[in-house]
Amino acid sequence: MALTSMKLFFAGKLFQNPLRVFGLSVVGVAIALVIAGALLYLGLAPALAAAISGFVAGVAQPYLFRNLKYR
Template sequence: MFEMVKASIVLFLRGRLFQNPNEVMRQLAIGIALTLVVFLLALKLAGLAPVIAAAVASFVGGAAQPALFRNLKFR
């Protein structure tokens, strides 16, 4: 199992894991931006404590990842 994870990380860092690395970076940026926006909204509008806002933003960002990465093709 560890070897599979290690091989995937090496392929990712070399840019050979996905067919279109630019699309992966775009989807990753969308996920990061979504998480940041949710965090800031939870802080400002909802008035939550930073720890609670981070937990909410992490949950939302993590839940969005399968939808964002659904159509990515591996090599």
Template sequence: MLEMVRSSIVLFFRGKLFADPGKVYRQTALGAAVTAVLLVVLVKAGAPLAAAALVAGLIGGALQPYLFKNLKYR
């Protein structure tokens, strides 16, 4: 099991895990941007930083499977 994880990490950093690495980077950046914007909006709205970070992290994390659903592996 750990060997599979290590192998996937090595392939990812070599750029050989996904068929279109550019799409992976775009989708990751999109998810991070949505999370960051949501965090800033919640803090500006008056939410405590810890609560805003928790909510933004939960929503951003829940968004990742949707963003990554059409990625193709090699």
């Protein structure tokens, strides 16, 4: 099942609207970058800032992708 999903994803046939998936992924990355930048500005260690921003962005993914439609 995972291999089939990977093949469909890379062929661009897994989602009904691949551009929406790309846009939402960009939003998730932007969230992580803003949080990491803010934490670095506040003086946190880079590894800790990366861990926190990655966690927050990961928690946001289900919310961002809640309405995606598959083929």
